[in-house]
Amino acid sequence: MSATFYPYVGAFIWISILLVLGSYLRAKISFLQKRLIPSALIGGLIGFVLMNTGLIGMPTAEGWVIIPSKVFGVLVYHLFAFGFVGIGLMQQAKSKTSEAGTNWLRSGALWMALIYCMVYAIQGITGKTVFELYKLVIGGDFFTGFGYLIGSGFSQSPGAAHAFGTIWESEYGIQGASSVGLAFGAMGFLCAICFGIPLANRGIKNGWVSEKTAAALPESLRKGMMAKGESENCANSTTHPANIDNFAFHIAVMAALYAVGYMFALAWSLTLPKGVSGLGFGLLYTWGMITGLITRKVLDKINCIHILDPASTRRITSSTIDYMICAVFMGISMSDIQTILVPFIITVLAAGFLTYLVIMYFARRMPEYGFERGLAILGCYTGTVASGILLLRIVDPDFKSPAAVELAIMNVFILPIVQIIYLNLPFVPTEGSFMLPVFIAYLIAMPIALFALRFVKKRVW
Template sequence: MEASFFPSIVAFIWIGILLMLGTYLRAKVPFLQRILFPASLIGGLIGFVLINAGWLGVPTTEGWKAIDQAPFGTLTFHLFAFGFVGIGFLESAQKTDNSKVVLRGALWIALLFTMMFCIQALLGKGIFAAWANLFGGQFETVNGYLLGAGFTQGPGQTLAYASIWENTYKTANAINTGLAFAAVGFLVAGLVGVPLALYGLKKGWAACEDGKGLPRCLLRGLRDEGDNPSCAFSTTHPANIDSFGFHMGLMAATYGLAYLVAVAWTLYAPQALRGLGFGMLFFWGMLVAMGVRKFMKARRINTLLDNETCHRITNMTVDFMICSVFMGIQFSTLQDILIPFGLSIIVATVITLALCLWFGRRSPEYGFERCLALFGYCTGTAASGLLLLRIADPEFRTPVAVEIGAMNVCLLFIFDTTVTLSMPFAPREGFPLAWIFLGIAVGIPIIMYFLKLIRKPAL
């Protein structure tokens, strides 16, 4: 029985320990509060140091047994895919009095998000290729494209692409490089995004600045006694099945259906596309969940689904995934690309910041708030964008928070049909990925100009 703990259960336990440590440090260390680092990021950074020093493991009856990065990479992949099942079950209940503004803002963010992905990917690929040509090195230059995925889409989707590359095209170190890009992206969102938000407030750029500052609970990351809003509603009777257990069971069963879709795709899709089977498991999970939700609605049993419960489960997977991604990175395999890796991060950060500010100044409305949300989204995740937005708009009085949610509808048509379906084929000989990305990066500003999404500078 003792052997059953290793390695997956031990990895899960360590994530839990580090999340608790991160929560404690966020509540006690003023510096971490000033830069608003979440507990998952703090714990993940500590875990990265510990596991690469060889200090993570578990005591056994035969002595200390160390653990490596492999199980954390596996957990990251499945936590990400499972979270997309939760996203598929979500049904937006947010409304606004000005739907035209929200639609315009959602389209503005979605178009620029897609453009940023392409620019970052081209920068990464270009710097990797230039370094290899000038100074040599035994590394795959195609892995530079993962800078765009790591920064804009986060670790889970980056891991999905990298898994396809390694399994189908035998691209060396794609997973480790992609996870490293995603991990550093979270750091950039906090270390650059938070000072940007505070600077903008000082300059009076915020549309709804109230001068109250950030609430204590946001800084500490913990709520005080008496300040405990409800976060979910029960849809089942606990004498039968707990409501949280019902939702977890439904999501697990749906994940199983997504697994069957992946198996069927791998068996029956054209040979060149079979790598998408399990590599796109997150996408199948979301689609199947949306189908199950529509079926439940047609059968009039959709009242069993609580939106907040699905939302909380999804957020939980994100917390565990962010912490896990840092411990899935093997530092020794990054040493050959350390300089081009660092250069690509610096250049991408500077250009992303400059573009966010340039387009934010020319946004039809709420330019600073949209700039912050876009920068957080294009370096971390949607949660990073919301966190930066909350600094400038603590009560979410502007519609930008709603626009962040609505942008996903736009992305289904703008982004997934182009970038997401192109990235898996990047290592394929002759595939024109660079030209696709270049066309998107050049075309989007032109489209925005004709849609009147670029106005005269306001900030």
């Protein structure tokens, strides 16, 4: 029976232990509290050290057995894709979009989308340039296209970078690509904390916050744990407990839709020619999100949308994100990035710094709520939306600015604009890839659009 725990159940247990440990350390250590470092990040960093010193394993009938880093990479892949089912199912309140501005052309959501495309291009160009220059000057036998993965790891998520890396490995034999993608994603979270927390504190100190209501952070937010008597309801039940538990029902719905996504991915991989067949499972997160979107639309059409509770779906999705962030660090194998460690580090530092400078330049010149919007997208475009919300809450604890709502609806503008990047990334290893010209085109077009739409005015702060 012990053999059934190895490796995936054991890996899942390790992630759980590290999340609990991270939560405990956050509640006890003031350094972690002041910097609002999430428990998943704390646990992930500890797990990274343990993993790369050979201490992550489990006792079995055959003795202590090491759990390979690839196992955690697989968990990242599925947690990421499964979470996108929840994203597809999430219901957006229709009234909230009006809060972002009566004129959608002037809304912060569109501003965020244009900045996203420009930052993604800058990150990709930076990565490719650094890897090319390093190979030209120092030499080495490695794939310079690895540099493109920093855009996916920073501006999308570690799961997306891992997914594209997996396609490169399975379809084109680019060894270590999935681990490199995870590593870029992990470094993105660190950049979000290292750049974002000091900026938030500076904004409060210098009076850059629009609402002027930022105060001392509540103890529960600093420590990451609710005090006695402060607990809040996290979901609403849509099922009777005598029939089926509310969370069990929502997880079952998401798992069933994930199975539909799997069937589509399998059919894709079996029917389409080599070169594109790998996109079937490489884009499983997309198929999962689409099944969620279709299901939500159908339920809304037949007036049964009430059986899904948005809060329950959001909590389950958020849980997959916490597990994924922790697993990301444990899925990084130093052996896979050892040969590219120097250009990897240079790329992370250069891309992180340039991302910060570009976002700050345009945020300072945004007519309204520039600081809140800039801080939010800084966290989002180096980490995830969760990182952006975390940073925003420091300066806007009551979410009086429209930035939080805009983070939720900006994908309405992002997805149509950036599709050409997403469609070409899986084919980067092919000869004659035109990913670089695409990024250059975005780098030119996005600033023009920002100025044309009058999102750039006189510096405000």
